[in-house]
Amino acid sequence: MKNHDSYSDAYIRDILARSRTIAMVGASPTPSRPSYFAMKYLKEKGFRVIPVNPGQEGKTILGERVYAALPEIKEKVDIVDIFRSSGAALGITREAIAIGARVVWMQLGVRNDEAAGLAEDAGLQVVMNRCPKIEYGRLSGELNWAGVNSRMISSRRPLLGPKGVQHRVLATKA
Amino acid sequence: MTAERKPGFDTLAIHAGAQPDSATGARATPIYQTTSFVFDNVEHAAALFNLETFGNIYTRIMNPTQAVLEERVAALEGGTAGLAVASGHAAQALVFHTLLAPGDEFIAARQLYGGSINQFTHAFKKCGWEVRWADTTDAESFRAALTPKTKAIFVESIANPGGIITDLEAVAAVAKQAGVPFIVDNTLATPYLMRPIEYGADIIVHSLTKFLGGHGNSIGGAIVDCGTFDWLKSGRYPTLSAPCASYHGITLAETFGNFAFAIACRVLGLRDLGPAISPFNAFLILTGIETLPLRMQRHCDNALAVATWLSGHDQIAWVNYAGLPGNEFHEAAKRYSPKGAGAVFTFGLKGGYEAGIALVSNVKLFSHLANIGDTRSLIIHPASTTHRQLTDEQRIRAGAGPEVVRLSVGLESVEDLIADLDQALAAA
Helix, strand or coil, rough: CCCCCCCCCCHHHHHHHHHCEEEEECCCCCCCCCCHHHHHHHHCCCEEEECCHHHCCCCCCEECCCEECCHCCCCCCCCCEECCCCHHHHHHHHHHHCCCCEEECCCCCCCCHHHHHHHHHHCCCCEECCCCHHHHHHHCHHHHHHEEEECCCCCCEEEEEEECCEEEEEECCC | CCCCCCCCCHHHHHHCCCCCCCCCCCCCCCCCCEEEEECCCHHHHHHHHHHCCCCCCCCCCCCCCHHHHHHHHHHHCCCCCEEECHHHHHHHHHHHHHHHCCEEEEEEEECCHHHHHHHHHHHHHHHCEEEEEEEEHHHHHHHCCCCCCCEEEEEECCCCCCCCEEHHHHHHHHHHCCCCCEECCCCCCHHHHCCHHHCCCEEEEEEEECCCCCCCCCCEEEEEEECCCCHHHHHHHHHHHHEEECCEEEEEHHHCCCCCHHHHHHHHHHHCCCCCCCCCHHHHHHHHCCHHHHHHHHHHHHHHHHHHHHHHCCCCCEEEEECCHHHHHHHHHHHHHCCCCEEEEEEEEEHHHHHHHHHHHHHHCCCEEECCCCCEEEEEHHCCCCCCCCHHHHHHHHHCCCEEEEEECCCCCHHHHHHHHHHHHHHH
């Protein structure tokens, strides 16, 4: 199994740069919840984010229809982002493999090594205990504005997004 | 450079946090001398105010020049995030404002910079935050001062002005066992000499005014979040672990993970109390940090030469510099600060208080002033200046008795520094 205590910037950058659709399991309709923050930010950065939450089935979050479970999603999913407990991650990972997702991503505080092994055996990439919003912000240079240690140095200019001066986008290379 | 390669300290001192400017390509970090930043539209403004997205609003809370300084200091310390503020005192005020509520206690080493002793004893008392004192040379004294109300432990890594090296690992163990964050003021050591995070620090504070800025031209302070304390698990720090009323009920520790403490100090403490650093000061301090490794080594080398010379002088009763073999803290210095024991130390004059006054009056190259960590060499008689407001007992406990003189050894030719002290002692 890959080392999941730390990830190279290139690994995370490649996953984010090659993905377009994220199914967010455990997405919340409550604006103060971290999943809501992450969904709003990732949509803003151009990802299609599909919320999955059985308690919210058929409703919408940030304008997107909520599905009860992964198998109900009919379009291609790149990343399954797990905003659930570590224990729940195993079952969700089995579904992620079944629907042909490319990446299983577990949120900050979520880690399930059995699920990770299963996903990797099926040829998926795995990220655990990270937040895609924070990783996007870190690697694009936006988190520098919040004084966060990006653990990155570069003599290249950060890339500005098309939406305005206060938007950076992920470069495909550091 | 590949993503896998970890940059060295000297590289971080120059590059961390500072890519070329995204708008102009300027290679040096620009001074963003502006109060405010335009929003793209109403939705963008709302997202920024709600902390839903990253970006700049107002220089009291964040500014791109400050941000480079913040990431630089965080990277040098090995922390998850930083916050730059108006002064070292402001950094301490924001740290404790984030951690404490009225009626809470914290334990601090009694061997501290005199200004910190004043801040903790008097200013904090008005907020209902009670300090209990311990002995920085005795980790068990921190354990003895613990009560159910204790919320933090605070020490200086190299204590000012006494030249004491704190056994960080031993005090960190007490804090960890008590389940409270361990705060280290690393001003005198700088991360070049010592990285407290490696010994269990949870929060690091700096007066950037001193060796980090290093040129005696700007006041500034910094907080570094080490990302090591689990606020949600502890549950004793509601500013971080409970829904935040002034941000629509978000829980900061949940939303910002292992850099939530730095965010809390910024979006609550700095936003509401207001001690922002000016972009110009942030720029000057950043420029200073680029040469920190070179300067700090020279500071230490000069200090050791001056301390060695003083210890052989017949008017000198004692020299308290941990870099000298035989000093009480020499072994601790070799362990915690092997590249040098810093450049601030004290010595005692056989002639007592009057001899101290005479010495500071007779120097011609050393400057008589109340700062440390300048390119210039500095001298002060603490009993008549920085520690004047303390009681006799507090002064002696802080290593600032009547016969004590403190030096901050600068970067001049060391033989000129020795010659100046020689003539001043002869004239006294």
